[in-house]
Amino acid sequence: MGVSGFIKGFSFLHRTKPRTRFHPYGYIQWRNFSDSKILNGNDSLLPVLIVGAGPVGLVLSILLNKFGIKCTLLEKNKVFSQHPQAHFINNRTMEVFRKLDGLAEEIQRSQPPVDLWRKFIYCTSLTGSILGSVDHMHPKDFEKVVSPISVAHFSQYKLTRILVKMLENLGFGIHSLEGPEGLHPEPLRGREILMGHECVSIDTTDECVTATVSFSKEGKLLTRKIQSKILIGADGAGSTVRKLVGIELKGEKDLQKLVSVHFWSKELGQYLLNKRPGMLFFIFNTEAIGVLVAHDLTQGEFVLQIPFYPPQQNLEDFSPEICKKLILKMVGQELLDIDVIDIKPWVMHAEVAERFVCGNNQIMLCGDAAHRFPPAGGFGMNTGIQDAHNLAWKIASLMKGVAPSSILATYETERKPIAVFNTALSVQNFRAAMAVPATLGLDPTVANSVHQVINKGVGSILPSGMQKVILDGIFSIGRTQLSGLILNENNPLGSSRLAKLRHIFEEGKSLQLQFPAEDLGFRYLEGALVPDSKDVASALELPTGRRRDYVPCADPGSRLPHMNVRVLSDFPSEETISTHDLVSVDKVEFLLIIAPVEESYNLAQAAFKAAEEYKVSTKVCVLWPADTVTGFQPGSKAKLPWKNYTDVIEVKSSSDSLSWWRTCQMTERGAILVRPDEHIAWRSKSSIVGDPYAKMNMVFSTILGFKSQPIQETVS
Numbered sequence: 084m085g086v087s088g089f090i091k092g093f094s095f096l097h098r099t100k101p102r103t104r105f106h107p108y109g110y111i112q113w114r115n116f117s118d119s120k121i122l123n124g125n126d127s128l129l130p131v132l133i134v135g136a137g138p139v140g141l142v143l144s145i146l147l148n149k150f151g152i153k154c155t156l157l158e159k160n161k162v163f164s165q166h167p168q169a170h171f172i173n174n175r176t177m178e179v180f181r182k183l184d185g186l187a188e189e190i191q192r193s194q195p196p197v198d199l200w201r202k203f204i205y206c207t208s209l210t211g212s213i214l215g216s217v218d219h220m221h222p223k224d225f226e227k228v229v230s231p232i233s234v235a236h237f238s239q240y241k242l243t244r245i246l247v248k249m250l251e252n253l254g255f256g257i258h259s260l261e262g263p264e265g266l267h268p269e270p271l272r273g274r275e276i277l278m279g280h281e282c283v284s285i286d287t288t289d290e291c292v293t294a295t296v297s298f299s300k301e302g303k304l305l306t307r308k309i310q311s312k313i314l315i316g317a318d319g320a321g322s323t324v325r326k327l328v329g330i331e332l333k334g335e336k337d338l339q340k341l342v343s344v345h346f347w348s349k350e351l352g353q354y355l356l357n358k359r360p361g362m363l364f365f366i367f368n369t370e371a372i373g374v375l376v377a378h379d380l381t382q383g384e385f386v387l388q389i390p391f392y393p394p395q396q397n398l399e400d401f402s403p404e405i406c407k408k409l410i411l412k413m414v415g416q417e418l419l420d421i422d423v424i425d426i427k428p429w430v431m432h433a434e435v436a437e438r439f440v441c442g443n444n445q446i447m448l449c450g451d452a453a454h455r456f457p458p459a460g461g462f463g464m465n466t467g468i469q470d471a472h473n474l475a476w477k478i479a480s481l482m483k484g485v486a487p488s489s490i491l492a493t494y495e496t497e498r499k500p501i502a503v504f505n506t507a508l509s510v511q512n513f514r515a516a517m518a519v520p521a522t523l524g525l526d527p528t529v530a531n532s533v534h535q536v537i538n539k540g541v542g543s544i545l546p547s548g549m550q551k552v553i554l555d556g557i558f559s560i561g562r563t564q565l566s567g568l569i570l571n572e573n574n575p576l577g578s579s580r581l582a583k584l585r586h587i588f589e590e591g592k593s594l595q596l597q598f599p600a601e602d603l604g605f606r607y608l609e610g611a612l613v614p615d616s617k618d619v620a621s622a623l624e625l626p627t628g629r630r631r632d633y634v635p636c637a638d639p640g641s642r643l644p645h646m647n648v649r650v651l652s653d654f655p656s657e658e659t660i661s662t663h664d665l666v667s668v669d670k671v672e673f674l675l676i677i678a679p680v681e682e683s684y685n686l687a688q689a690a691f692k693a694a695e696e697y698k699v700s701t702k703v704c705v706l707w708p709a710d711t712v713t714g715f716q717p718g719s720k721a722k723l724p725w726k727n728y729t730d731v732i733e734v735k736s737s738s739d740s741l742s743w744w745r746t747c748q749m750t751e752r753g754a755i756l757v758r759p760d761e762h763i764a765w766r767s768k769s770s771i772v773g774d775p776y777a778k779m780n781m782v783f784s785t786i787l788g789f790k791s792q793p794i795q796e797t798v799s
Contacts, residue, residue, distance in 0.1 A: 128291050129155055129271050130482055132311035134282045135318030136163070138239060139450030139467035141246035143317060145183055146475035148253050149669050152482050153273025155309070157296060159281035159318070161259060163247065166345055166425055167238035167378045167386055171362075171461035173602045175642065176468045177232045178761070182668040189245055190237050197225075199380050200236040200362040203594060205519060205584075207368045207565065208415030209355065209375070214523075214581070215588045216361070219596035228736055229633050230603060230645050231661035236362060238378045239464065250276065271309060285314065285327045287442045313478060313491075314446045317467075320432070322452035328441050330448065334434035334506060338457060338513065339527075342398075344387040344406045345425040350418050352383030362596070365516075367523055369562045371412040383420075387413070391428055392534050395551040401426050431457050433510045435502045439495035444488040447474060447495075454502040459512035459594055462505040465602075470498050476759035477611065479671050480787070485699050489788040493610035497640075501605050508601060508626035515628055516594035522583045524564030533557055591629050600631035607640030611758065613765040613785045614639050637747035643761045644746055648731040651712060659734045662743075665704050666761050672700040673758060678744065678751040679705050679730075682770050684722040686754055689775035691725050697783045703728040706743055708751075709735050756782060 131147060133140045136158035147154050172180070172190065181187035201220040206213045224233055251257070255274045277296075283306070284295040292314040297306045316324025325332075355361070355377060364375040376386040387410060389401070401409075403423040410421055435454045440447050450467025474494050480486040517527045537543065537550050545553070563569070570577045587593050608614060615638065635644035643666070647659040666674050675690050677683035687703045694701035705719045705728065712732050719730050733743055744751045749768045756765040765782045784790075 127270050129153070129273060129309065129311040131155075131273075131313045131315065131478060132157065132292070132294060132309055133315045133317055134294070134324050135316065135322075135450075135452065136247075136276055136278075137317065137319060137450070138169075138242055138246060138464055139471050140315070140317035141243065141250065142179075142183075142468050143315065143449060143471035143475055144255070145246065145249060145253070146471060146668075147478060148250075148274070149183075150475060150479035150483075150671060152479050155271045155273055155275045155277065155311075157277050157280045157282060157294075157309075159279070159323075161279040163240065163243050165240050166343070166427065167240055167376070167384065169239040169458075169461065169464035170236055170376065170378055171465075171596065172235040172237055172242075173461060173465045173597070174230050174232070174234050174599065175602050175605075176465045177235055178230060178663060179468060179472050181232050182663070184249060186245065186249065187232055187235075190235050190242070191232075193241065194235050194237045195379055195381060197233075197236075199356060199360040200377065202361040203363045203365065203596070204359055204361040205365045205367075205588075205593075206359075207567075207570070208366060208413055209351070209359075209364060210415035211368070213359070214367070215584055216359075217588055217593060219362075223632075224597070226736075229599070229635060231647075231663060234597065238384070247276070250274075282318075282323055282327070285324070285446070287445055292442065292445050312445070312482070314442075315449055315474075316446065316452045317449040317471075318452055320451040320455040322448065324446070325436060325448055325452050328446055330441060331437050332432075332434035332455075333437055334432070335510065336430075336432050336434065338431040338433060338510070340391040340393065340428065340430050342389045342391045342401050343425075343427045343429055344389065344401070344410070344423060345427075346385055346387065346406070346410065347383050347422040347424065348385065348410075348418050348420050349383035350420045351385070351414060352377075352380045356380040363594075365519060366413040367520060367525070367565050368412070368415075369565050371409050372520070372525070372562065373409070373413055375413065390530075392554060393428075394547065395534075395537065395554045398426070398428055401428075431513075433457055433506050433513075435499065435506055439499055440492055444491040447491065449474060453498075454506060456506050456509040457513040459509050459516055460505075460596070460598060462509050466502060466505050469501075470494075472760050473498055473762075476671055479759075480699075483671060485671055485697070486787040487789065490611060493788070497607040497610035500608070504605070504626065505601070508598065508628065511626055511628040512595055515592055518587055519584065519593055522580055522587060523570070524580065525561055530558065530561065595628070595630050597630055599633040601626065603633040603642060604636075605642075606638060607762065610640070611764065611786050611788065612639045612762070613782055635746050637749055637755050637763055637766050639763050639765055641763050643755070643757050643763060646743055646746060647734040647736065648706065649734050651707070651730040651732055660731075663761055665702075665729070665731070666757055666759065667700075667702070668759075670700055671759050672702055673756055673764065674702050674704055676704045676706055676755040676757065678753075679707055679719065680752055682752060682775075683754060684719075686767075686771055686775045686779070687723055687728070690756075690779045691723075691727075692776055693779035693783050696780065697787060697789075699783065699787065701727070705730045707732040708742055709733040756786075758786070 130152050131154035133144055133154055133156045136156045140156055144154050144156055177187050197220060202216050202218050204213060204216045255276055257276045257278065259278045280296045280298045282294045283297045286293045291310045291312055294309045294314060295306055296309055297304060316322050318324055360380060362377055366373050366375060374388040378384040378386060406423050406426060407421050411418060432455045436448055439453050449470045451463060454466060456463045477490045477494055480490055481488055520527060537554055572578045637644065643662060646662050648662060649659050675687055677687055690701055703723060707730060709732060719728060752770045753766060753768045755763055758764045764786045771778050
């Protein structure tokens with residue numbers, strides 16, 4: 084299926100409405116759900132139950148806690164995984180992390196130096212000939228012009244460890260089943276992480292969601308019920324929550340099967356660190372083929388990904404001793420300190436859930452529970468973290484009486500198209516990765532076809548042992564294409580293949596690491612925002628599979644552009660901050676950015692008045708052009724008698740840098756309203772025509788999802 088066909092296979096170009104579905108008794112039951120029930124219901128109910136304590140669930144719990152919303156996490160595993168798993172943290176996710184109490188800074192301090200992971204290396208062995216290498220870091224990636232922070236390379240289990248520590252510092256308790264601190268009978272009040280607890284059934288009423296949870300205690304399987312106002316399924320690609328609520332996945336299954344071998348070798352780490360540092364090593368030789376992920380060269384931590392072809396191959400074919408031999412074949416020399424830690428089979432899929440929100444806006448899917456991608460490009464965990472960032476402020480808005488429950492439906496409206504797009508881009512990037520072995524005479528589609536013939540064709544009638552011998556024999560013959568007799572410049576066939584390979588690398592047609600245009604430039608076309616009239620018929624731009632630069636803009640639904648500014652106050656300071664830092668992370672607050680012109684001050688006054696009607700906190704930022712203020716006498720105080728405003732001035736990175744309003748492709752008489760997740764909810768490119776209060780009343784009503792007057796209920 085082509086990229087265009089993959090995207091068109093999903094219907095998401097119109098606002099998604101929750102659907103009611105009926106399931107057999109004991110599976111899940113939907114009933115009516117009203118805003119007044121969730122706002123004024125039983126105060127003993129847990130506000131939010133998060134199923135899954137991976138990075139997505141942990142980040143969501145931190146964000147909710149910052150907004151003052153209590154939550155509890157369930158994790159079916161008794162301990163947190165030590166498998167490295169995801170490791171690339173993209174620009175947008177690092178922007179989210181830099182607002183979380185120093186998390187981004189901790190990652191930057193702890194990650195390996197960038198020169199040790201900026202390259203992908205293609206070779207015949209780790210000590211053999213290099214077929215080519217690609218440097219994925221450009222000088223502009225470190226200049227902090229389009230973002231206040233850079234990407235990172237940091238293993239998932241290390242990230243999890245930091246997130247758990249952050250939650251403990253916020254008062255969360257980790258409850259295992261091995262001691263007296265296990266699951267207590269009294270109602271949960273939030274700020275708990277319950278290890279070894281699995282959600283086994285879900286029921287909903289108009290007041291709450293009831294999750295039946297199973298756990299083992301002293302050899303006995305026990306259950307208890309946990310009631311919450313909202314339940315989040317952040318429980319990974321095999322999501323139990325998704326299955327319990329009957330949501331199907333749509334897309335491509337079984338793109339590839341692999342075995343993941345986690346091992347340590349300081350000897351190998353030191354060799355690569357000194358001779359050929361990189362993040363990924365694609366190894367092709369006559370004895371073995373695989374991809375080595377260097378999680379940390381200094382510490383010598385690696386994961387080897389090996390193609391896997393069951394049922395002819397099984398996990399017993401990848402014992403620790405066999406894996407050590409495979410590692411040595413790919414290294415090309417002896418190592419004395421290989422320590423195999425973990426061996427896991429896994430299947431690569433490219434699928435998106437048909438729905439992200441169900442149960443009348445009471446149940447939501449986040450992260451891999453809602454979408455599972457090929458790892459190419461590292462979109463999996465990053466998209467999940469950004470799901471949580473989108474969802475947290477909306478849950479808080481509902482819980483605090485700022486918005487009706489329909490605000491939660493916009494989570495699916497906004498995030499599902501992004502998931503579909505990122506899935507297609509990941510598949511495209513995965514196909515690009517397959518171009519390298521295909522050029523070397525090892526077309527993966529041929530290998531998969533051979534495997535299918537053995538599984539379902541004439542080979543299926545043969546004994547399993549003979550099937551394995553035939554498969555191994557065919558693959559062994561195929562790997563002869565990698566022989567030094569063929570793959571050299573003196574052999575016409577080998578010379579032609581090597582020339583094609585160089586062309587692939589030079590043209591950026593191999594596996595890519597960074598996608599700045601998609602990473603920072605993704606945009607919501609509808610949802611909790613006021614769309615431009617032109618957006619109604621906007622077509623989704625198809626991914627190119629190539630790296631493209633991000634171009635800042637201030638269209639509704641876009642991420643707020645970054646620019647360094649300096650706060651103007653009675654206590655002058657030369658310290659600069661990002662425009663992102665003007666957005667609060669500790670409360671549900673909108674930010675209105677204006678220029679210091681009369682009509683914009685009038686608009687700000689109207690915005691304060693409308694926000695007060697809707698009981699939503701709003702802050703005004705008056706952004707002054709560079710070099711226009713010499714002392715602190717900007718004059719906004721007289722124009723804005725409200726306290727919640729700030730004056731800032733542009734700090735240009737160079738003399739030819741664009742001004743703020745030109746960067747945003749607007750005039751200085753325009754205005755930008757920013758949501759708590761740093762996405763633009765509304766903007767006017769120039770002066771408002773008509774009554775500014777009526778305009779801002781309409782803006783807040785549209786964003787928050789009110790059909791007429793705002794609701795009056797609030798939650799203490």
